[in-house]
Amino acid sequence: MHRNEWIPTVCYQCKAECAILARVEDGVVKEVKGNPLARGKMCVKGMAGVTTLYSAERLKYPLKRVGERGEGRFERITWDEALDIMEKKLRELRERGEAHTFTYSMFPHSTTDPKWRFVNAAGGFISTGLPHCDSAKIMAHLHTFGCFPNHHIAPMYYTVPKGGLMILSGRHPFGCLDDACVPRDILNAKARGAKLVVIDPIFRSEAAKADWWIPIKPGGDAALFLGVCHYLLTNDLYDKAFCEKWVRPGDMDNLMAFIADKTPEKMSRICEVPAADIVRLAKMCAEAKSVCIDAFKSIMYGNAMDWGHVWSILLVITGNLDNPGGQPLPEIAPMAPVTPVPPAPNLKELGYHRTGPDKNRFDHYNFILEPTWYAAQAVKDGTLKVFFASECNPALSEMGSGEWRKAMTMRDEKGDYKLELFVVTEIMPSETMKWADLVLPDQTNFERWELLYMPWWYNYGHTAALCRPVIEPLHETRHANRVMIELGKRMFPEYFAFKDDLEYYDIELSGVGMSVEKLMDGGGLWSPGTAGFRKYEDAGKFNTASGKIELEWRMYADIGQQWPSPELPLEFRRGEKEFPFILVNFRTIFLNNTGAWSQNNAQLRDPVSGLDANPVVINPIDAKRLGIAEGDMVTVASSTGEVRLPVALSQRIKPGCAGLIHGFGQTMGKVAARGNWAGDNELIADAGSHLDEQDLRGGEAHVATRVNIHK
Amino acid sequence: MKQLSIMVDLDRCIGCKTCIVACRNHHGLVDHENAMPGEMSHYIRVESELTGTYPDLAEDFWVVMCQHCKKPPCIKACPSGAIAKDAQTGIVRIDKEACTGAKKCLAKCPYDVIQFDAAGNFAHKCDLCYDRVIHGLEPVCVEVCLADALRFGEKEILLMHAEAEGKELIKKRSTQSILYVKSPRR
Numbered sequence: 080m081h082r083n084e085w086i087p088t089v090c091y092q093c094k095a096e097c098a099i100l101a102r103v104e105d106g107v108v109k110e111v112k113g114n115p116l117a118r119g120k121m122c123v124k125g126m127a128g129v130t131t132l133y134s135a136e137r138l139k140y141p142l143k144r145v146g147e148r149g150e151g152r153f154e155r156i157t158w159d160e161a162l163d164i165m166e167k168k169l170r171e172l173r174e175r176g177e178a179h180t181f182t183y184s185m186f187p188h189s190t191t192d193p194k195w196r197f198v199n200a201a202g203g204f205i206s207t208g209l210p211h212c213d214s215a216k217i218m219a220h221l222h223t224f225g226c227f228p229n230h231h232i233a234p235m236y237y238t239v240p241k242g243g244l245m246i247l248s249g250r251h252p253f254g255c256l257d258d259a260c261v262p263r264d265i266l267n268a269k270a271r272g273a274k275l276v277v278i279d280p281i282f283r284s285e286a287a288k289a290d291w292w293i294p295i296k297p298g299g300d301a302a303l304f305l306g307v308c309h310y311l312l313t314n315d316l317y318d319k320a321f322c323e324k325w326v327r328p329g330d331m332d333n334l335m336a337f338i339a340d341k342t343p344e345k346m347s348r349i350c351e352v353p354a355a356d357i358v359r360l361a362k363m364c365a366e367a368k369s370v371c372i373d374a375f376k377s378i379m380y381g382n383a384m385d386w387g388h389v390w391s392i393l394l395v396i397t398g399n400l401d402n403p404g405g406q407p408l409p410e411i412a413p414m415a416p417v418t419p420v421p422p423a424p425n426l427k428e429l430g431y432h433r434t435g436p437d438k439n440r441f442d443h444y445n446f447i448l449e450p451t452w453y454a455a456q457a458v459k460d461g462t463l464k465v466f467f468a469s470e471c472n473p474a475l476s477e478m479g480s481g482e483w484r485k486a487m488t489m490r491d492e493k494g495d496y497k498l499e500l501f502v503v504t505e506i507m508p509s510e511t512m513k514w515a516d517l518v519l520p521d522q523t524n525f526e527r528w529e530l531l532y533m534p535w536w537y538n539y540g541h542t543a544a545l546c547r548p549v550i551e552p553l554h555e556t557r558h559a560n561r562v563m564i565e566l567g568k569r570m571f572p573e574y575f576a577f578k579d580d581l582e583y584y585d586i587e588l589s590g591v592g593m594s595v596e597k598l599m600d601g602g603g604l605w606s607p608g609t610a611g612f613r614k615y616e617d618a619g620k621f622n623t624a625s626g627k628i629e630l631e632w633r634m635y636a637d638i639g640q641q642w643p644s645p646e647l648p649l650e651f652r653r654g655e656k657e658f659p660f661i662l663v664n665f666r667t668i669f670l671n672n673t674g675a676w677s678q679n680n681a682q683l684r685d686p687v688s689g690l691d692a693n694p695v696v697i698n699p700i701d702a703k704r705l706g707i708a709e710g711d712m713v714t715v716a717s718s719t720g721e722v723r724l725p726v727a728l729s730q731r732i733k734p735g736c737a738g739l740i741h742g743f744g745q746t747m748g749k750v751a752a753r754g755n756w757a758g759d760n761e762l763i764a765d766a767g768s769h770l771d772e773q774d775l776r777g778g779e780a781h782v783a784t785r786v787n788i789h790k
Numbered sequence: 791m792k793q794l795s796i797m798v799d800l801d802r803c804i805g806c807k808t809c810i811v812a813c814r815n816h817h818g819l820v821d822h823e824n825a826m827p828g829e830m831s832h833y834i835r836v837e838s839e840l841t842g843t844y845p846d847l848a849e850d851f852w853v854v855m856c857q858h859c860k861k862p863p864c865i866k867a868c869p870s871g872a873i874a875k876d877a878q879t880g881i882v883r884i885d886k887e888a889c890t891g892a893k894k895c896l897a898k899c900p901y902d903v904i905q906f907d908a909a910g911n912f913a914h915k916c917d918l919c920y921d922r923v924i925h926g927l928e929p930v931c932v933e934v935c936l937a938d939a940l941r942f943g944e945k946e947i948l949l950m951h952a953e954a955e956g957k958e959l960i961k962k963r964s965t966q967s968i969l970y971v972k973s974p975r976r
Contacts, residue, residue, distance in 0.1 A: 110815040112934050120936055126811035133822035253804045255936070262937050266802050282840075284804045287849035294845050668806045681825040687832045688810040698844060730844040750827060 087114050087603035089531055089546035091524035092124035092131070093671045094186055096531045097259045098541070098604055099125060101549045108132055108525050108550055113259060116602040117540060118237075120263060122255035124671050127682035127689070131506060131523055132553070136679060136748060138505055138512075138520035139554035148488050148496065151513040151747065158557065161517055166569050168465055168500040169201055178202030179424055180464040184454070184471050185559075189532035191414055191587045193580065194469065197563040200421035200571040203465075215777035216378050219387025222632050224400055225622030226408035233257045234371035235610065236264035239404035241272035244367035248278040248300050248390075249377030253285050254668040256375075273404070274363065278303065278352075278377075280663055281696075281738050282731035293360070294733040297661045297783050298380040299350025302645035303357060304389040306346030309338050310361035311396055317365075318398030325615070326395065327627035334392065334630050337642045349645055351733075369404025370397050376665065376782055381648030384777030388632070388643035395628050401613050408614060412542045412607045414532060415590030417583055421574045453766050455479060455486035458498045467502045468511060469521070469559040475510035475758050476673035476742055478781055479765020481720055487514040504559040508747040509675035520556040523676070525549050527558035530584040530595075541606040543588065545598040638775055650780035658717060658785035660701070664741040664759040665782075673741065679748035693756045694727040696738035697788065702728050707790060715739075717786045719764045722757035726788075737786060762786060793880035793967050794918055795945035796932060797952065798852050800960070800972035802939035805851030809931035809940070810834045816919070816930040819905075831905040833916035834931055850972070853931070853940070856903045856916040857966035858882045864895035864904060872913075880945075880967060881920050886912045918942075945969065 085100040090111070098117035102110045108129050113119030131137075141161040146152035172178055181203035185194055198204065220226050233252055237260075239245060245268060252261045266288065269275055277289040278300065286292040295303060311317045312335060322331055343357035364370050372390055380386075399405030454473060457463030473483050489497040503512050504521040512518045529546040560580055567575035577583045585594050593605055620626035632641045646652065651661055669689040671677045683689035695715050697707070707713060709728045714721055715737065724739075732738050744758030745751035759782075766779040810832055814820050819831040838851045858875070862882050865873045872888035873895060875881070884895070884904075891911035896904045904915045919929035923942070927933070932942040941948060948969055952959060957971040964970045 109818070110812065110930075112812065121808070121934065122936055123806055123808040123811050126808055126815060126934070129815055130820055130822055130825065135823050253806065255806070259936060262804055262806070266804075266937050270801075282845075282847050282849070284806075284849075284851070286847070287851070288801075288804065292845065292847065668804075681827055681830065682811050682814065682820065685827040685830050685832075687828075687830070687835055688807050688814070689827070691827055700844075729840075730842065730847055731840060731849075732844075734844070753827060 086547070086549045087116070087545075087599075088549055089524055089529070089544050089603070090121060090125040090128060091546065092122075092128045092677045093256055093674075095255065095257055095259070096188070096544060096546075097121055097125060098544050101525060103549050106550055114602065114604070116604050117258075117544075118260050120259035122259045123668055123688065124255065124677050124683060125259065127677070127680050128523065128525070130680050130682045131676055132525050134507065134679070134681070136507060136750070137554065137556070138508065138518060139556070140520060141555070142518040144516045148501075148514045148516075149484065153518060158555065161519060162562075162566055162569065164517060165500070165502060165566055169566075169570065172465055172499075173202065177464060179204060180462055181467075182457075182463060182465075183467040183469070184473065185467075185469040186471065188529060189414075191417070191530070191532060193560045193567070193583060194563045196417070196421060196574065197567045197571075199423050200567060200574040202424065204424055213375065213378050213383070215383030216374070216387045216390070219384060219391045220406070223388070223391035223395065223623075223630065224408070224628045226401075226406075233261050233373050234405070235403075235407050236261060236268050236371075238610075239268035239273045239371065240368045242368035243268065243273040243404035244363055244370045245269075245273055245275045246278065246370065246372045247276070247285055247289075248295075248304075248372060248374040249297075249380075250279075250373045250375045251283060251285065251666065252373065253283070253288075254666055256666075256671070268404075274367070276360065276363070280661075280733040280736045281665055283665070284668075286731075293352055293356060296349075296351040296647070296651075296733070297663050297736065298377070298382060298647040298651050298780070299352065300374065300377040300380075301382055301386040301389045301643055302346040302349035302647070303352050303360075304386075304393050305338065305341040305643065305645045306343040306350075306354070306357040307361040307364060308389065308393055308396060309341045309346070310343055310358055311365055311393075312338050316361070317396040321398035322396060325621065325628050327625045327629050327631075330628070330630040334642075341645060346645055349647060364393070364397055367397075369402060370394070370399045371405055376663070379778070379781040380783055381650050381778060381780035382644065382646070382776045384640065384775075385643035385645075387777065392630055392643075395630060400628075401615060403612060407610070410607070410614070412591050414587040417577060417586045419573060421571070455482040455765050458486040458489055461497065463498060465500045466498055467504075468515075469504045470674055470676070472509050472511045472674055472678075474514060475745060475760065478760055478763040478779065479719070480758060480760040482765035484514060504562065505675050506556075507675040507679040508751075509678075510745050510747055511675075513747060519559070519562060520554060522548075522552050522556045522558040526552040526556065527560075528580050528584070528595075529558070529560060530587065532587070540610075541604040543591075543593065543598065543605045545595065545603040547599065547603065640775060644776065648776065648780050650784060654718065654785045658787050660697070660735060660737045660786050660788055661783055662715065662717070662737045662739060662759070662762060662786045663783045664739050664763075666741045670740075670742065675748075678742060678745060679751040681750050684750050684753060690740065691754060693740040693743040693759075694725045695788065696727045696729050696732050698730065698732050698734040698736075699728045700734045702726065705788065705790075707788070711790060713788050713790055715762060715786050715788050717762040717764070717784045719784075720761040722761050724757050737788060741782070792878070793858070793945040794923060795858070795880075795943065795948055795967045795969055796855070796918070796929065797941045797943075797948040797969040797971060799939045799941070799957065800850045800852055800970060801957070802937045803851040803853065804937050804939070805836050805838050806936050807836050808934055808936045809853060810836065812930050812934040813916075831907070831914070833903070833905070835903075852963070852970055854901060854903065855931070855968065856882060856918075857901050857968045858918065859966045863898040863900065867894040867898035868892070869894060876920070879918070879920070879923065881918045881923075883917045883920060884913050884915060886910070886914065889913050
């Protein structure tokens with residue numbers, strides 16, 4: 080195919096999709112690095128992607144389950160047989176009038192992902208996993224100032240001026256789930272005189288580089304920043320001119336009334352950050368040339384809408400919208416639709432596939448993204464019958480994985496599995512595939528075509544990136560997108576009338592005057608122009624209903640959510656006596672254990688280049704109280720599960736918290752299954768069974784729960 | 791003799807290990823068929839040190855590779871004369887062909903950075919990407935460094951850069967040709 084050259088393509092060892100170059104010699108990928116066209120960096124996970132590509136353990140041909148679900152016994156079948164099985168079941172489902180009980184759990188690389196198209200054509204639901212991730216941030220920004228920020232895209236650190244302030248709240252940008260340029264950009268900003276403040280219960284590499292590390296009680300971010308806002312507003316330290324000009328009339332007065340009792344002292348008692356430190360942070364915000372905030376884990380604690388709301392308010396009152404070093408307001412570059420467009424499911428009619436006591440109240444939210452299926456719950460209540468999964472690993476890396484595994488083997492009165500068909504596409508053996516009926520061998524990013532399109536461009540500096548095969552695909556692998564296009568052609572030819580994925584991407588790209596060919600000529604990247612600032616000044620308005628910034632969310636007045644609550648998530652407010660520790664899961668740059676593409680990678684599980692253990696980390700103060708020593712085996716138990724792990728004592732964790740690196744505990748894959756490590760999701764409750772007020776405050780405590788620890 | 795050198799800026803090293811994997815890829819140190827964790831050769835490793843007591847903590851990260859010693863003990867230990875310090879560059883290189891697999895260099899290296907290929911019966915290690923640097927390129931680890939914490943050049947010039955930027959040489963670590971620098975603590 081290509082010989083001895085550096086070929087631009089895209090990494091896919093995590094969801095950041097960095098633009099990279101692959102060095103191919105005689106049809107073999109030898110090395111990889113960042114693409115200079117994208118200001119070029121690539122992280123350790125991406126570098127190790129070559130090991131995934133050539134792993135002897137890759138899934139090589141389609142497999143069909145022969146034993147019971149969970150046994151992990153399969154036999155080889157052909158692609159035709161695999162497609163027949165899927166087609167037959169989906170047709171049967173449609174004939175029964177149950178098309179909507181089919182879902183595909185995936186990470187859509189773009190709104191025009193062909194897998195998503197297939198689900199819509201089939202009348203099913205898509206499950207993005209986003210609502211319990213960071214869609215609350217997206218929604219908060221959208222509600223407040225009408226911008227459509229990219230999820231996983233950080234502030235533009237390369238624009239932070241001298242005297243600017245960068246705040247990371249439960250965010251691990253040195254872990255590269257963002258573009259791999261971000262760590263360098265943050266360090267460069269610091270080197271030119273910007274300040275870095277890291278708010279996190281765990282001291283990690285960002286904290287090591289920070290001007291100030293603020294350990295916080297998990298879930299306390301909304302309270303902390305309400306205290307900051309209180310100080311700024313009551314001491315006239317906010318950007319009055321900006322607020323007068325741009326905030327909707329009445330909102331500032333109502334905000335003043337709401338904030339009146341959110342004093343640093345009072346907020347301090349919730350977030351466990353001393354009031355003096357809240358005031359110090361407020362003063363830093365007031366004095367800074369610019370302020371930007373990024374958060375991730377802290378919006379996964381169960382009060383994400385509250386925290387996203389406070390975050391938005393702080394940006395507004397400090398005037399940090401679409402300015403260098405503040406919150407970028409991206410523009411949208413629309414691709415062309417591939418017509419005819421299959422209709423999306425009618426959520427109002429079919430309902431959200433979300434369960435819990437507050438379902439009716441939850442429905443008040445205007446989520447733009449179709450919410451997560453709580454698979455375990457949906458199987459139980461008969462609303463999930465056919466389940467496809469790509470690039471996700473619910474048996475291990477989603478909350479309530481134990482509940483999920485149980486659901487996969489539930490049977491109806493006739494003795495058949497309640498979930499009628501479960502298909503996974505996978506590059507490597509994964510925990511989830513053990514429960515699958517069909518396992519389809521997927522391709523790595525070195526072997527497939529894929530248009531990675533983020534309509535809300537510009538933090539990465541591009542809107543579209545092209546993943547292209549740099550070598551001939553190995554084995555009988557086929558990319559999930561191609562499989563769904565092929566199945567689409569069989570079942571819904573009217574919606575799949577295009578020739579193949581390349582023609583599909585060409586049609587989409589024509590919307591911005593581009594094509595696959597042109598993208599390749601341009602080094603695999605395209606953006607509509609250069610970053611502009613304060614675009615609302617030119618437009619004379621924000622992209623909200625009133626054209627102004629809307630601090631008060633009046634549409635949520637009926638559920639009492641027009642202003643953010645400072646309270647910790649429910650998950651952390653109850654059960655303190657029985658479960659005195661708050662477990663916080665975290666991750667590192669060496670590993671992205673959530674997906675099978677990187678969890679079985681020998682270079683990422685090597686003690687030299689990766690990480691091979693996940694002991695439970697606690698502060699020596701707590702250990703002494705409990706009589707626990709370094710290396711002791713302990714039981715960590717939550718209300719829903721328990722694991723046994725060795726203890727690592729470290730000063731780097733806030734007393735009262737326990738830290739556990741996410742994604743261990745695999746039993747599949749010779750590399751991934753090494754060692755006697757445990758998965759954090761054995762402890763975290765299944766979302767569908769534990770939704771109380773979380774529904775109203777922005778999702779579940781997704782990465783944290785209360786636990787007790789004993790020998 | 792000019793001494794080519796790498797300067798490691800502890801203000802910028804985040805301990806991400808990208809250099810380790812890029813180095814392995816470039817030098818073909820990954821046996822994709824048989825590689826197992828803990829059994830893969832590596833020319834670089836990352837070290838770190840956490841100091842202080844909660845919540846007043848500090849942590850440094852840095853990389854360790856062949857230090858290209860002024861008087862390399864590995865050269866002295868080698869019975870077959872397979873190791874030499876290049877006169878033009880100061881790079882310490884092992885001649886794989888001449889190596890007889892005696893492993894004496896491994897035992898004598900104070901930095902524990904020499905690898906051994908059992909199948910090929912030879913010792914190997916970081917050669918500052920000799921094949922790249924003689925063509926004017928940087929070593930791979932320097933090029934890919936996620937945080938731009940590594941810099942390559944003549945030792946003398948690198949020291950001038952450090953001085954110009956107000957960074958201090960960590961004398962205890964920088965005894966050979968790899969320089970470790972950081973800003974003075976405020």
